[in-house]
Amino acid sequence: MRTRLLxLLxLLxxxxxxxxxxxxxFHHDEEHSGALAxxxxxxxxxxxxxxxxxxxxxxxxxxxxxxxxxxxxxxxxAFDAISGSxxxxxxxxxxxSNTPALSGAVLYIVNNNGALYAVDAATGTLSKSVGSSGHGxxxxxxxxxxxxxxxxxxxxxxxEDGRLVAYNLQTLRKDWEYKxxxxxxxxxxxxxxxxxxxxxxxxxxxxxAIESSPAVSSGESGIGKVFFGSDTHALFAILENGLGxxxxxxxxxxxxxxxxxxxxxxxxxxxxxxxxxxxPMTAGVxxxxxxxxxxxxxxxxxxxxxxxxxxxxxxxxxFAEANGTYSDSAEDAPCAGxxxxxxxxxxxxxxxxxxxxGSSEQDRTATTPAVVDGKLxxxxxxxxxxxxxxxxxxxxxxxxxxxxxxxxxxxxxWSSAAYSNGLVVFGSDDQxxxxxxxNTGKEAWHARTGDNVRSSPAIWSxxxxxxxxxxxxxxxxxxxxxxxxxxxxxxxxxxxxxxNITYPKPLLLGSDATVNVTIRNAGNSSSPATNVTLYxxxxxxxxQPVAALGAxxxxxxxxxxxxxxxxxxxxxxxxxxxxxxxxxxxxxxxxVETPVATTPPPPPAPPPTTGNPPPASDExxxxxxxxxxxxxxxxxxxxxxxxxx
Numbered sequence: 001m002r003t004r005l006l007x008l009l010x011l012l013x014x015x016x017x018x019x020x021x022x023x024x025x026f027h028h029d030e031e032h033s034g035a036l037a038x039x040x041x042x043x044x045x046x047x048x049x050x051x052x053x054x055x056x057x058x059x060x061x062x063x064x065x066x067x068x069x070x071x072x073x074x075x076x077x078a079f080d081a082i083s084g085s086x087x088x089x090x091x092x093x094x095x096x097s098n099t100p101a102l103s104g105a106v107l108y109i110v111n112n113n114g115a116l117y118a119v120d121a122a123t124g125t126l127s128k129s130v131g132s133s134g135h136g137x138x139x140x141x142x143x144x145x146x147x148x149x150x151x152x153x154x155x156x157x158x159x160e161d162g163r164l165v166a167y168n169l170q171t172l173r174k175d176w177e178y179k180x181x182x183x184x185x186x187x188x189x190x191x192x193x194x195x196x197x198x199x200x201x202x203x204x205x206x207x208x209a210i211e212s213s214p215a216v217s218s219g220e221s222g223i224g225k226v227f228f229g230s231d232t233h234a235l236f237a238i239l240e241n242g243l244g245x246x247x248x249x250x251x252x253x254x255x256x257x258x259x260x261x262x263x264x265x266x267x268x269x270x271x272x273x274x275x276x277x278x279x280p281m282t283a284g285v286x287x288x289x290x291x292x293x294x295x296x297x298x299x300x301x302x303x304x305x306x307x308x309x310x311x312x313x314x315x316x317x318x319f320a321e322a323n324g325t326y327s328d329s330a331e332d333a334p335c336a337g338x339x340x341x342x343x344x345x346x347x348x349x350x351x352x353x354x355x356x357x358g359s360s361e362q363d364r365t366a367t368t369p370a371v372v373d374g375k376l377x378x379x380x381x382x383x384x385x386x387x388x389x390x391x392x393x394x395x396x397x398x399x400x401x402x403x404x405x406x407x408x409x410x411x412x413x414w415s416s417a418a419y420s421n422g423l424v425v426f427g428s429d430d431q432x433x434x435x436x437x438x439n440t441g442k443e444a445w446h447a448r449t450g451d452n453v454r455s456s457p458a459i460w461s462x463x464x465x466x467x468x469x470x471x472x473x474x475x476x477x478x479x480x481x482x483x484x485x486x487x488x489x490x491x492x493x494x495x496x497x498x499x500n501i502t503y504p505k506p507l508l509l510g511s512d513a514t515v516n517v518t519i520r521n522a523g524n525s526s527s528p529a530t531n532v533t534l535y536x537x538x539x540x541x542x543x544q545p546v547a548a549l550g551a552x553x554x555x556x557x558x559x560x561x562x563x564x565x566x567x568x569x570x571x572x573x574x575x576x577x578x579x580x581x582x583x584x585x586x587x588x589x590x591x592v593e594t595p596v597a598t599t600p601p602p603p604p605a606p607p608p609t610t611g612n613p614p615p616a617s618d619e620x621x622x623x624x625x626x627x628x629x630x631x632x633x634x635x636x637x638x639x640x641x642x643x644x645x
Contacts, residue, residue, distance in 0.1 A: 021472075022063045023458040025101035026147035027368050027416055030216040031292035034370030034377075038461035040420035040472035042435050042445040043486035047473065048084030048583070052077050056477025058147065059099040059416075059456040061107075065464035065581075066121065067475050068107055069455075069483050070096030076109050076117075077483070078124055081460060082469065083493065084485060085578075085585035088124030092117060098213070099147040099456075101155065103169055106130055108155055114144045116157070118172060130172055145209075146228075147289070151216040151240070156226055158210030164228055166242065166251070176242035176251045180232055181206035208232045213289035213368075215299065216240060217313055225254045225313065227299045229286025234279050235301055235311060255279065255316035280311055280349065289368040289416075296374055296390060296398070298350050306356075306363040308378065309349040310390070310400070318350055351390060351400045358382030362412075367426075367456075370419040375403065377424045377438065379413025385426060385434070387441055404441030409434065416456035418474070425474050427453025433476050433486070450480035463491060464581075495523030495582045496530070496546075498572045498590035499554065506597040507563045517572040518556045521549035523582060530575040534559050537568055546574060568594045 021038040028034055053073030060069040067081045072095040078087040094111035101108045106127045110116045118130035142161035149156045154175060155167040164178045212229035224240030237254045284304030291300050298310040312318055355363040362382035369378035379385040387403035411429030418425045423444055427433045429452040435445040453476060461472035471488030478484065500518040507513050517534060521527045527549045534542045542559040549555065571591045578585070 021459075021461040022102075023460055024061055024063055024103070025150060026059055026061075026099040026213055027289065027291065027370075027456065028418070028458075030149050030151040031294060032149075032213070032215040032289050032368050033291060033294070033372065034368065034416060034418050034456075035372040036418070036420040036459050036461070038420050038459065038472050039470065040423060040459055040461055040474075041488050042423060043447070043471075043474060044445075044488050045486070045490075046447060047082075047485040047487045047490060049485070050077075050079050050084045050086060050483045052477075052481045052483065054095070054481050055451070055479040056455050056481060056483060057097040057479070058477070060458045060475040060477060060483060061100055061102055062458050062460040062475060063102050063121070067458070067460070067483070067485070068100055068102070068121070069475075069477055070098065070100060070109060070111075071477075071481060072097060073481075074111060076100060076107070076119060076124075078121070079483065080581065080585075081473065081475075081485075082463070082491060083581060083583045083585065085582070090117070090119050090124045097145060101148040101150045103150050106169075108148050108150070108169075110144050110148055110157060112143055112145065114142055114159065116148075116167070116172065130170060145211045146213040149214045149216055149226075152224070154240070156214040156216065158212060158214060158228055158230070160209040160211070162206060162208045162210060162230070164210060164214060164226065164236070164238065166226075166240075174249070176249050178236075178238050178251050179206070180208070180210075180230060180234065180236060211287045212301070215290040215292055217292045217294070217299070227290045227292070227301075229288065229290065229301055229303065231285040231287070233282050233285055233303070235282070235286060235290070235299075235316075236279060237299075237313075237316060253279065280309075280316055282307065282309070284364070287366050291368050291371045291376070293371045293374065293376070293390075296350075300369055300371060300376060302365045302367070302369075302378070304364045306360065307352050307354050308365070308369065308376075308388075309352040310398075311349050317348060351398050353388060353400050355380050355382070355386070357384050357406060366414055368416040370417040370424060372419050372438075375438070377417045377419060377426075379409075379415065379417065379426055379428070381412040381414075383409050383411060383413065383428070383430075385409065385413060385417075385436065385441075387424070387436075387438065403439070407434075407436055407441050407443070411452065414454040415476070418457045418459050420459045420461070420472065425457045425459065425476075427455060427457065427476055427478070429453070431478070433457065433474075433484070435474075447484075447486055449476075449478040449484055450482055452479045453477075454479065490524075490583075492525035493523050493583050494521050494525050494527035494549070494551070494580055495584055495587070496520075496527050496549070496574045496580055497522055497584070497587035498532075498574055501570055501572050501590055501592045503570070503594060507568070507594055508597055509563055509565055511563050513561055513563050515559045515561060515570060516556050517559075518554055519546055519549070519574050520554040521551055522587075524551050526550050527575075527580050527582070530577070530579045532557055532572060532574045533576050535569075535571040535573075536561065563596060565596065567596055570594055 052071035054071045058070045060067050065081050067079050070076050076090045092111040094113035096111050107119045107121045118127040120127045142159035146158040153169050157165050166175045208231045210230045214226045214228040225237045229235050239251045239254050242251045282303040286303045288302040297313045300310045302308045365380040367378050369376040375389045377387050384406035386406050388400050389403050390400050409428040413428050415427035423435050424438045425435045455477035457474050457476040463469035469491050473487040499520045502516045504513050529548045531545050544557045573589045
């Protein structure tokens with residue numbers, strides 16, 4: 001009950017009127033629910049798009065009016081969530097294919113090479129409040145493809161060399177690590193429901209990658225657990241708090257029995273001479289991140305054997321009795337009552353669903369389902385998107401069924417879905433992002449991007465002080481390196497821009513020239529009072545105040561300047577301090593090149609005359625001999641004509 005109550009309280013808190021609904025880590029929260037309580041509605045337009053330097057494969061996170069996303073160019077980017085204006089970028093030195101995680105004012109990011117950083121979310125610099133330098137000490141020590149998960153002061157990461165590592169958020173030092181290859185197991189579940197007594201190490205091969213981002217839940221028993229899959233074909237549940245004391249730096253499995261076949265009285269998870277972890281196994285690797293259905297107290301995960309399965313949070317597998325009923329309580333029926341050698345168990349997941357519709361390799365999913373109210377939504381590589389619901393039959397046994405026929409897209413689906421207010425949103429390799437009605441599976445909206453969408457969307461609602469928004473916004477990255485923002489009703493915002501820079505043409509060397517800068521508010525709301533700067537050849541020449549401007553209003557500012565030699569560059573910038581939240585800060589700066597003339601231009605030529613040209617003259621100004629001859633010839637001709645007449 002505790003988990004369910006906490007989940008309900010969290011949803012109610014997010015739904016409080018006027019409070020922004022944040023999306024602070026992969027798939028929204030540490031349980032990877034992918035669900036947000038908000039007033040989200042189907043988008044009607046693209047609000048903005050912002051470029052990074054490489055394909056975006058991880059997901060954005062959103063908080064307090066800022067959206068953050070990593071890029072395979074190695075940088076973590078921050079943009080204004082409403083306007084899309086770039087705020088800062090932080091270079092991690094290696095490609096980023098995962099999702100950052102936000103805790104308070106600190107953003108945690110790990111690149112694919114395993115370098116872990118704590119970045120100040122406001123400034124984009126290494127956080128001074130974390131550790132000694134804001135850098136992991138030590139780093140995970142191996143390459144990382146999982147997204148960090150944050151819960152109760154710890155950050156959890158899986159590595160490609162087969163370790164799950166927990167960091168202290170304040171020091172960035174390692175609290176503990178767990179290696180599946182060190183597991184000594186006496187009971188592990190195989191697909192044919194046969195378990196084997198094995199009290200020796202090495203049940204799981206060492207160095208097998210963990211690419212499943214960990215999910216965290218307190219569970220009904222109150223024992224904090226971290227869930228993750230791996231390429232060992234197993235789903236693991238381990239203690240969140242570690243062992244402490246002499247075993248500091250270690251933790252252990254949280255599903256299991258002691259040697260007597262009952263739960264250990266000491267800690268409820270483990271006891272006896274060998275670890276008795278009841279570890280669910282599948283016929284395929286598990287690279288999807290688990291999602292926790294807090295309402296039904298199950299953890300849901302997909303594997304590459306084309307199944308999606310649910311396991312009990314507290315006991316893992318459940319014991320099915322002969323009459324078809326089962327118990328999900330490990331205290332009541334922990335798959336026990338057997339001897340200590342090889343035995344057949346009637347244990348199984350709580351439910352399972354097989355993906356069909358394509359080839360064997362296509363009927364698999366690498367996504368994490370969005371989970372809400374006993375329903376789940378996910379896409380697969382067979383181009384189909386699924387909506388399922390869980391239910392109990394007359395015997396109390398839980399099952400799962402389709403809500404509606406799978407929705408067909410034009411490409412494989414690698415994007416984990418996001419749910420809010422009856423809509424489920426996801427991307428596809430057909431270069432499209434979709435929103436479906438979660439109850440019917442009907443398309444409510446779609447939009448094209450510039451490339452395949454493998455990033456998982458994040459939804460944000462509520463707005464910030466001075467910029468409330470209605471209907472929410474969805475953010476998603478694409479392999480074209482662009483982060484997209486789609487929303488319904490744009491909030492009223494200003495849009496300050498430098499409309500023009502004018503100056504005398506040509507500029508004369510040594511003259512006093514007046515430069516005019518025209519500022520306009522092209523937005524739909526008044527702008528605050530701010531200032532404009534004018535740089536000439538990279539040097540600040542003037543800073544002048546700009547009064548508040550109503551929507552559509554303009555103002556011109558002047559600066560007089562003694563023109564030196566050579567050509568010059570003029571750069572005007574309005575609101576350089578970012579005082580105004582506006583839709584487009586890209587037009588706040590204008591640059592012009594100004595050629596300079598060293599001498600005044602020659603006076604203009606006189607206009608051409610009309611009629612007979614004047615007679616030529618000699619050097620003294622009197623008519624020349626040729627002119628007199630021409631006049632005499634004309635006179636003689638006229639006299640002859642008169643005589644003939």
